[in-house]
Amino acid sequence: SQQGEEDPQALSIQEGENATMNCSYKTSINNLQWYRQNSGRGLVHLILIRSNEREKHSGRLRVTLDTSKKSSSLLITASRAADTASYFCATDWEAAGNKLTFGGGTRVLVKP
Amino acid sequence: GAVVSQHPSWVICKSGTSVKIECRSLDFQATTMFWYRQFPKQSLMLMATSNEGSKATYEQGVEKDKFLINHASLTLSTLTVTSAHPEDSSFYICSAQAGGAVSLSYNEQFFGPGTRLTVL
Numbered sequence: 001s002q003q004g005e006e007d008p009q010a011l012s013i014q015e016g017e018n019a020t021m022n023c024s025y026k027t028s029i030n031n032l033q034w035y036r037q038n039s040g041r042g043l044v045h046l047i048l049i050r051s052n053e054r055e056k057h058s059g060r061l062r063v064t065l066d067t068s069k070k071s072s073s074l075l076i077t078a079s080r081a082a083d084t085a086s087y088f089c090a091t092d093w094e095a096a097g098n099k100l101t102f103g104g105g106t107r108v109l110v111k112p
Numbered sequence: 113g114a115v116v117s118q119h120p121s122w123v124i125c126k127s128g129t130s131v132k133i134e135c136r137s138l139d140f141q142a143t144t145m146f147w148y149r150q151f152p153k154q155s156l157m158l159m160a161t162s163n164e165g166s167k168a169t170y171e172q173g174v175e176k177d178k179f180l181i182n183h184a185s186l187t188l189s190t191l192t193v194t195s196a197h198p199e200d201s202s203f204y205i206c207s208a209q210a211g212g213a214v215s216l217s218y219n220e221q222f223f224g225p226g227t228r229l230t231v232l
Binding site for chain 2: 035040041042043044045048088098099100101102103104105107
């Protein structure tokens, strides 16, 4: 099964609201990354958080990592219609080398 | 910097034909490239890892004779879907990984825009 699972699977919010999505994984990890994918397009790297980090910020994005719970969250503050996309977490861990394993993704719809 | 392209961006072919998809790193040398497949409304599933000058490593359940991967240079990897069938219709995405100053971190992969394959 996939290393990462995400919830919710879909999220619909109004512009200006915050969007929070969660990712859980099963094994010890080196890094956890979040990506955005617009419909039918490639992936855009958002943020990477290492296993020894607990929180990172990048603009309107805030990522947390709880290795004891094997989970991460991505918060998008003050959402915009342009944030409408699917968001995926991806992990890599020692035994898998450089390979990434993706979570199931959260489809976010930001309504204007 | 760190741009990855794919060609074609979409392709429609008849069942039984073969289709080649190219993945190029435009401004860096990629020692490793990865090929993913993504079905509609699903996540990316790694198909294989491609290292320049060596045979690709396929994930469990991926037929190496059906999905031929060639990584002949540090900037180009190709995926050939042989004898394509409708169930091979999918979105194929490659990523490229480089070392040194190009990568922000050891594990950063730069993703291509994807190729939509439709097999009739």
